[in-house]
Amino acid sequence: MITTLVREEQTVKPDIQVQKEEVFQAKSFNLWYGEKHALKEIDFKIAENEITAIIGPSGCGKSTFIKSLNRMVELVPSVKMTGELLYRGKNILDHKFGVEELRTRVGMVFQKPNPFPKSIYENVVYGPRIHGIRDKKILNEIVERSLQGAALWDEVKDRLNENAFGLSGGQQQRLCIARCLAIEPDVILMDEPTSALDPISTLKVEELVQELKENFSIIIVTHNMQQAARISDKTAFFLNGELIEFNKTSAMFSNPHDKRTEDYITGRFG
Numbered sequence: 001m002i003t004t005l006v007r008e009e010q011t012v013k014p015d016i017q018v019q020k021e022e023v024f025q026a027k028s029f030n031l032w033y034g035e036k037h038a039l040k041e042i043d044f045k046i047a048e049n050e051i052t053a054i055i056g057p058s059g060c061g062k063s064t065f066i067k068s069l070n071r072m073v074e075l076v077p078s079v080k081m082t083g084e085l086l087y088r089g090k091n092i093l094d095h096k097f098g099v100e101e102l103r104t105r106v107g108m109v110f111q112k113p114n115p116f117p118k119s120i121y122e123n124v125v126y127g128p129r130i131h132g133i134r135d136k137k138i139l140n141e142i143v144e145r146s147l148q149g150a151a152l153w154d155e156v157k158d159r160l161n162e163n164a165f166g167l168s169g170g171q172q173q174r175l176c177i178a179r180c181l182a183i184e185p186d187v188i189l190m191d192e193p194t195s196a197l198d199p200i201s202t203l204k205v206e207e208l209v210q211e212l213k214e215n216f217s218i219i220i221v222t223h224n225m226q227q228a229a230r231i232s233d234k235t236a237f238f239l240n241g242e243l244i245e246f247n248k249t250s251a252m253f254s255n256p257h258d259k260r261t262e263d264y265i266t267g268r269f270g
């Protein structure tokens with residue numbers, strides 16, 4: 001009876017169009033490293049099952065912003081934040097918010113592939129093992145599913161027990177993506193995930209990112225304008241800690257509203 005009621009309530013949403021929910025929303029979000037005001041009054045919404053690109057010149061706060069989204073930025077002791085950062089409607093800056101839970105929902109892939117000095121298999125099962133999964137059959141399934149998801153399975157299925165350092169850079173990066181998928185996150189944060197890769201590996205990771213958005217929400221920092229234009233649905237342009245412009249990628253690249261965005265994407269500065 002109760003479930004019927006809940007279902008009915010859920011179906012009487014006022015929206016007629018199918019609106020995507022937002023995974024994250026920043027509201028007047030500010031961040032300081034000591035005296036350095038690194039992010040200023042950031043306000044925007046990040047929708048689910050989309051690829052959101054974050055662009056802007058070096059030092060503008062891109063990494064700081066995405067590291068705020070899983071609260072990794074707090075590993076820097078001098079950090080102070082104000083405003084709100086909502087993850088699925090809950091303020092993650094609230095001291096009651098569980099950071100461990102957040103980090104299992106919001107995975108991260110870094111600029112340089114950083115596999116552990118362990119076998120390919122052990123890299124993928126690392127997170128699930130921490131979460132207490134011991135059953136070998138389940139772990140095997142997770143390994144296959146995650147490596148499939150990261151478009152790496154066919155290349156490594158016969159060498160799962162070999163050290164991950166024996167993989168190429170592009171394969172290592174896809175292994176790091178597989179490691180991230182293994183914990184079944186909701187959002188994947190990527191900080192320049194292809195900047196250390198050759199063009200072919202870059203294309204593979206780009207294709208992969210586009211496939212992943214079916215099931216995940218992806219926020220990707222990139223210095224590569226073509227990459228942002230090719231793969232993202234929306235783009236946010238940061239400059240000196242401010243969010244200057246946020247729009248559909250096609251609109252931003254064809255008709256930027258702010259002169260500074262135009263100068264940046266046409267290569268006049270940055």
Ligand SMILES: Nc1ncnc2c1ncn2[C@@H]1O[C@H](COP(=O)(O)OP(=O)(O)OP(=O)(O)O)[C@@H](O)[C@H]1O
Pocket residue numbers: 033036038056057058059060061062063064065076
């Ligand atoms: N741990 C830190 N302590 C103090 N200041 C920092 C720290 N990390 C970053 N900053 C400063 O905050 C600002 C934003 O840095 P951030 O790393 O977010 O930039 P970015 O846009 O990712 O740059 P890049 O494109 O070079 O990676 C910079 O001025 C930087 O010097």
Ligand SMILES: [Mg+2]
Pocket residue numbers: 062063064191
């Ligand atoms: Mg950075």
